[in-house]
Amino acid sequence: MRLPCLPVIPLLAASTLLFAAVPPADPRQSLMDAMVTELTRNQQQLQLKGHEPPYFMSYQLKDYDQYAIGARYGALFTDGTSHDRRLSADVRVGSYEFDSSVPEEMDFLVSTKGTSFFARPDGPIDDSPMALRTALWLLTDEKYKSALAQFLKKKGEDVYTVEDPKRPPSFSKEKPNVHVQAPVAFPFDREKWRKVARTLSGRFNAHPELFDSDVRITADKVVRIFVSSEGGRIITEETLYGLHITAVTRAEDGQLLDDSRDFYSPTEAGLPDDAKLAEATDKVISELLELRKAPAIDPYTGPAILAPEASGVLFHEAVGHRLEGHRQDDDREGKTFRGQEGKQVLPGFLSIFDDPSTRTMSGEPLNGYYLFDEEGVKGQRVTLVEKGVLRSYLLSRQPVEGFLLSNGHGRSQGTQKPVARMANLIVDSSKQVSDVELKRQLIAEAKRQGKPYGLIIRDITGGNTNTASYGYQAFKGVPRMVYRVDVKDGKETLVRGVEIVGTPLSAVNRVLATGQKQGIFNGFCGAESGMVPVSTVAPAVLLQEIELQRTMEGKDRPPILTSPSAASQASAKNQ
Structure with missing residues (x-):
């Protein structure tokens, strides 16, 4: 006797539902x-x-x-x-x-x-x-x-x-x-x-x-x-x-x-x-x-305003790299801040911290965000400088005297060995003024120093620094949009052909005041452990003195002929 087929249908349907409910393997x-x-x-x-x-x-x-x-x-x-x-x-x-x-x-x-x-x-x-x-x-x-x-x-x-x-x-x-x-x-x-x-x-x-x-x-x-x-x-x-x-x-x-x-x-x-x-x-x-x-200007030493992005590069190069933990115990390093814990290292109105757990700032994403560093340690906010006083360092699992635990800053590119690196470096200031007042103070300081003009650096392509003990403790920044501010009438004139140079502690200790708005510089930083994504958040700063040297001048001719597209456009107009 043949069994009825009807009961088989719901069994197949239930089986199908059962398999569909099992999520695919990860x-x-x-x-x-x-x-x-x-x-x-x-x-x-x-x-x-x-x-x-x-x-x-x-x-x-x-x-x-x-x-x-x-x-x-x-x-x-x-x-x-x-x-x-x-x-x-x-x-x-x-x-x-x-x-x-x-x-x-x-x-x-x-x-x-x-x-x-x-x-x-x-x-x-x-x-x-x-x-x-x-x-x-x-x-x-x-x-x-x-x-x-x-x-x-x-x-x-x-x-x-x-x-x-x-x-x-x-x-x-x-x-x-x-x-x-x-x-x-x-x-x-x-x-x-x-x-x-x-x-x-x-x-x-x-x-x-x-x-x-x-x-x-x-x-x-x-x-x-x-x-x-x-x-x-x-x-x-x-x-x-x-x-x-x-x-x-x-x-x-x-x-x-x-x-x-x-x-x-x-x-x-x-x-x-x-x-x-x-x-x-x-x-x-x-x-x-x-x-x-724009005219090329001669080397300059005098007051300058760094716009927020340029200011961020200054703090990244001059301060941030020198607070990376592994540099404090390496005899090949200059150890700029070694033994300075609890001491004044910056003007009292400045504080600096690094926070890889911050994903956005003022609605803008930060490149340096991550959950865990390359050594499996949770990324943590660390106060580096508090009201000018050095408090801590950026730390990986390589301990530093007095700082024996990581704060989640062991970073690297690819398969390279992780070392302590910056993530989201954030600069805070309690001495803020408006942009108009910052410019007024720039002109006043230039006059006091007997300078015919001050400078405003509104954009910067990046920078580099030397922290090694066998070299000079110096940093360099490559500004792009530099304006000369006439002390007589405040007129701004675009100039070119200079780059920022200086010694780190001298530069950052000559900050006279900061702006009210923080700017974000997103990019990548290269060091011993490769290129890692980073951000710097900082206000504009007025420096009492900054040194600019001439860049490589270059004497190459531009292309002799016009481009094919330009030649084609010119030919079309003449017809």
């Missing part, structure tokens, strides 16, 4: 499980006979997705995507008090001795747990051998070193963090941005004096998986969209001049709309045309 979790499995195996078994096993290990996988579109002269030059995975392993021999860790450049020298093979830091872009474990196995083996060799070398060198009871531990003990961030959307409207790139770059064609230009749109997503032998288990995702407009020209005397606008946002929708981008492009064009005609 590939990030399977990758983390593979990392934990290999970490545990090495932690339990990795030991060269007669020598110490690792006391600490951590693995990190970074999954990179990128879109990049670039256009010049109204046409696309770049249109690509990339997907890459990179691995890093931190393997330490010894103990928290004294271990094998050394600066990355010294570790490299040890690890290359007597070997003809190097484990590649590439990770599989397929979600293959066994392939991932195999790549980590080779990397761990190499790191352990290098760490063991370095540990023995350090122990030998320690025989010749005077005992220092104040020597800080090699590695800080931190509470492990467990955090799995939800996936972050990563849209990219390729057709839209192709059109934007072509349109914006085409606006430069009408100005043959600007002989080269570039419009670049990038979108980057980084998925990071971190595991450690202490129990750290972290998955985070970060996205950063960038839009960059640049152009170059030459003045009649041959000096190369450039100008740009840079926009960053953690979301695609946060980038400026078409109207704002067109306005920014036209501003680059007009500023460069003005700079071509």
